[in-house]
Amino acid sequence: MNAIEVTNLVKRFGDKTVVDHVTMTVAEGEIVGFLGPNGSGKTTTIRIMCGLLTPDEGEGQVLGYDLRSDSLKIKREVGYMTQKFSFYEDLTIGENLEFVARLYKLRPVEEHVARTLEELGLTTRRNQLAGTLSGGWKQRLALAACIMHKPKLLLLDEPTAGVDPKARREFWDEIHRLARGGLTVLVSTHYMDEAERCHRISYISYGKMLASGTVEEVVRNAGLTTFVVSGPRLDQIASALEGRPGVEQVAPFGATLHVVGSDRQKLEAALADIGSREGVTVAPGETSLEDVFIQFMAASRDNMS
Amino acid sequence: MTANGFFSFARLGALLTKEFIQMRRDRITFAMMLGVPLMQLVLFGFAINSDPKSLPAALLATSNDQYTRAMVSALQNTNYYRFDHIAHTAAEAEELMASGEVAFVVTIPADFGRRVAAGDAPQILIEADATDPSASSGAVSTLGTVANQALLRAQGMEASSAETAKGQLEVVVHRRYNPEGISQYNIVPGLLGVILQMTMVMMTSMALTRETERGTMENLLAMPASPAEIMLGKVLPYLVVGAVQVTVVLVASKLLFAIPFIGSLSLLLSAILVFVLALVLLGYTISTIARTQMQAMQLTFFFFLPSILLSGFMFPYRGMPGWAQALGEILPLTHFLRIIRAVMLKGAELPAIAVEVGILGLFVAVFAGLALFRFRRTLD
Numbered sequence: 001m002n003a004i005e006v007t008n009l010v011k012r013f014g015d016k017t018v019v020d021h022v023t024m025t026v027a028e029g030e031i032v033g034f035l036g037p038n039g040s041g042k043t044t045t046i047r048i049m050c051g052l053l054t055p056d057e058g059e060g061q062v063l064g065y066d067l068r069s070d071s072l073k074i075k076r077e078v079g080y081m082t083q084k085f086s087f088y089e090d091l092t093i094g095e096n097l098e099f100v101a102r103l104y105k106l107r108p109v110e111e112h113v114a115r116t117l118e119e120l121g122l123t124t125r126r127n128q129l130a131g132t133l134s135g136g137w138k139q140r141l142a143l144a145a146c147i148m149h150k151p152k153l154l155l156l157d158e159p160t161a162g163v164d165p166k167a168r169r170e171f172w173d174e175i176h177r178l179a180r181g182g183l184t185v186l187v188s189t190h191y192m193d194e195a196e197r198c199h200r201i202s203y204i205s206y207g208k209m210l211a212s213g214t215v216e217e218v219v220r221n222a223g224l225t226t227f228v229v230s231g232p233r234l235d236q237i238a239s240a241l242e243g244r245p246g247v248e249q250v251a252p253f254g255a256t257l258h259v260v261g262s263d264r265q266k267l268e269a270a271l272a273d274i275g276s277r278e279g280v281t282v283a284p285g286e287t288s289l290e291d292v293f294i295q296f297m298a299a300s301r302d303n304m305s
Numbered sequence: 306m307t308a309n310g311f312f313s314f315a316r317l318g319a320l321l322t323k324e325f326i327q328m329r330r331d332r333i334t335f336a337m338m339l340g341v342p343l344m345q346l347v348l349f350g351f352a353i354n355s356d357p358k359s360l361p362a363a364l365l366a367t368s369n370d371q372y373t374r375a376m377v378s379a380l381q382n383t384n385y386y387r388f389d390h391i392a393h394t395a396a397e398a399e400e401l402m403a404s405g406e407v408a409f410v411v412t413i414p415a416d417f418g419r420r421v422a423a424g425d426a427p428q429i430l431i432e433a434d435a436t437d438p439s440a441s442s443g444a445v446s447t448l449g450t451v452a453n454q455a456l457l458r459a460q461g462m463e464a465s466s467a468e469t470a471k472g473q474l475e476v477v478v479h480r481r482y483n484p485e486g487i488s489q490y491n492i493v494p495g496l497l498g499v500i501l502q503m504t505m506v507m508m509t510s511m512a513l514t515r516e517t518e519r520g521t522m523e524n525l526l527a528m529p530a531s532p533a534e535i536m537l538g539k540v541l542p543y544l545v546v547g548a549v550q551v552t553v554v555l556v557a558s559k560l561l562f563a564i565p566f567i568g569s570l571s572l573l574l575s576a577i578l579v580f581v582l583a584l585v586l587l588g589y590t591i592s593t594i595a596r597t598q599m600q601a602m603q604l605t606f607f608f609f610l611p612s613i614l615l616s617g618f619m620f621p622y623r624g625m626p627g628w629a630q631a632l633g634e635i636l637p638l639t640h641f642l643r644i645i646r647a648v649m650l651k652g653a654e655l656p657a658i659a660v661e662v663g664i665l666g667l668f669v670a671v672f673a674g675l676a677l678f679r680f681r682r683t684l685d
Contacts, residue, residue, distance in 0.1 A: 047523075050527050051527070052523065052526055052527055072529060072531075075527060075528060075529045076529045078527075080524075080527040082520065082523050082524055082527075084520045085520075086519075086520045086521045086522075086523050086524035087521065087524060088323065088327065088521055089519070090326075090327055090330045090331070091323065091326055091327065091330075095323070095326055098319075098322075099319055099322070099323045100528065102315060102316065102318065102319030102322075103316050103319050103320075103528045103529060103530055104528070104529065105313070105315055105316070
């Protein structure tokens with residue numbers, strides 16, 4: 001059984017279609033990254049999946065429950081971590097956890113709370129107001145509160161926004177540990193390194209699902225060719241290349257320049273004279289996930305205009 | 306799935322605990338819940354007087370005979386008039402009135418004494434500043450009898466014997482339930498209703514919008530709490546606050562204002578419970594409509610002002626035109642005022658107020674239904 005199986009979800013706000021026929025499947029135990037630019041409909045899609053929004057069109061099952069009729073059952077078995085910290089800042093850490101434990105009827109309450117606090121390493125700060133925690137700790141508290149009732153599916157909406165690299169690393173270690181235990185995770189993110197830590201990724205833009213699969217699949221299916229240019233005065237080369245036929249992206253990467261296009265022959269033609277410049281080398285390179293996403297974003301913007 | 310179904314006391318308990326903790330931490334709001342009723346009660350209870358006495362008056366009298374003196378002292382003895390201006394000309398009196406210096410000008414003509422002595426119909430003129438009709442109405446209403454009695458006494462006749470001797474019509478007026486006409490008897494019980502109306506509706510109206518504004522609503526909705534649990538979790542704590550306010554106001558009305566309490570306390574408390582329930586549910590309904598706390602506040606005030614003005618708290622209900630009375634009927638406060646005044650001052654029993662309590666019950670049902678219907682289980 002798939003943890004998430006939705007087809008042709010549509011959600012409109014007024015005359016704006018925020019989610020446009022999104023179809024998505026997430027297998028049990030999988031970690032799926034949900035990517036896309038700001039305002040692309042990631043949060044809306046996640047909210048539909050945890051029963052917070054009703055889709056205007058489309059069908060689907062989450063954990064085997066119907067999206068429309070069984071939203072209460074879905075809520076009991078799904079853990080949802082909102083983008084913004086949405087536990088009570090005027091309650092202490094302990095009180096927040098107690099509240100969650102009692103809402104999910106976890107018994108005995110105290111045992112669940114104490115164990116969660118210990119796993120978090122917050123036992124000594126139990127009586128601290130949640131509002132006084134730093135961003136990283138708030139995120140850890142939110143995650144702990146979301147998984148306290150042992151959900152089968154975890155929906156995370158940009159969980160690592162504004163969190164330092166070390167905390168991010170620890171967060172992802174925790175996610176992988178949970179997934180090994182059979183938890184399914186759908187996580188939205190902007191970070192490419194995080195996307196690469198997912199089993200599969202889905203890319204959504206302006207409400208439309210543009211690509212799905214493993215990172216390798218997504219990169220391969222994008223059909224992009226990348227050349228790495230290195231040498232002196234890369235900034236001049238960059239402006240020279242900009243706008244040439246076949247050149248779709250020119251982006252500096254450290255001491256090199258990535259030149260990306262979907263038509264290999266045109267791209268080679270565009271780069272022909274560059275390679276003959278003194279000290280400049282042009283070599284075929286590997287297309288990165290970021291190159292693919294920027295390509296997607298440019299393409300979908302064109303569709304919009 | 307019955308154990309996890311539509312309603313669970315365990316989940317309600319969790320919501321209630323959370324709400325009480327938040328209430329306790331929010332010191333200012335907490336202080337407002339207890340301090341505001343007491344302050345308003347003391348302030349308005351002592352300040353509002355619908356039967357003002359000792360109003361400044363000017364006397365314009367050219368003669369100083371015994372009848373004129375008798376008339377002036379009779380007027381003074383009513384306690385309504387305080388003659389602190391003696392006008393010498395009509396123009397001077399006019400000016401005093403126009404400038405607001407005095408509320409009355411009493412003119413006793415020069416031939417007043419002569420006409421009394423001659424048995425001719427004497428006249429005195431009392432001009433009242435009627436820009437505020439209610440302020441002068443008490444003073445004016447007593448005039449007829451006072452003037453007549455003063456005149457008869459000055460002529461050496463006993464008022465009662467003179468009247469019966471003439472076989473005149475005698476009108477007997479009993480001011481029932483409040484023989485001395487003390488405004489506080491009317492105001493203080495009414496204030497309880499007004500205070501409850503304001504604090505209950507306002508605080509509950511912010512209950513949900515606060516969660517929406519802080520973003521905690523999204524989390525709450527993603528967790529398994531049913532609309533009925535969320536509603537009761539928000540409404541019940543304020544019911545407790547209401548109970549505290551009621552106790553404070555009732556005790557203070559006894560100790561500070563010595564308001565008589567003739568009826569049954571348990572009957573009144575039951576009626577108050579229904580009233581407060583209607584108010585918190587109204588607040589909660591507002592909470593499901595408003596998107597921000599600011600909107601909730603505005604909606605509350607939209608409801609608050611008509612409640613004060615049209616319910617019969619400030620102005621006589623029967624003095625309003627039919628359409629305004631109809632408007633007043635759809636305000637819970639109107640019905641509550643009738644109940645509390647009936648029970649406290651008249652000693653009314655249940656049958657006498659059953660209809661009013663029933664109407665309040667209807668408000669409870671309507672508001673609860675509306676709130677549950679309006680509640681957005683989703684973020685749509």
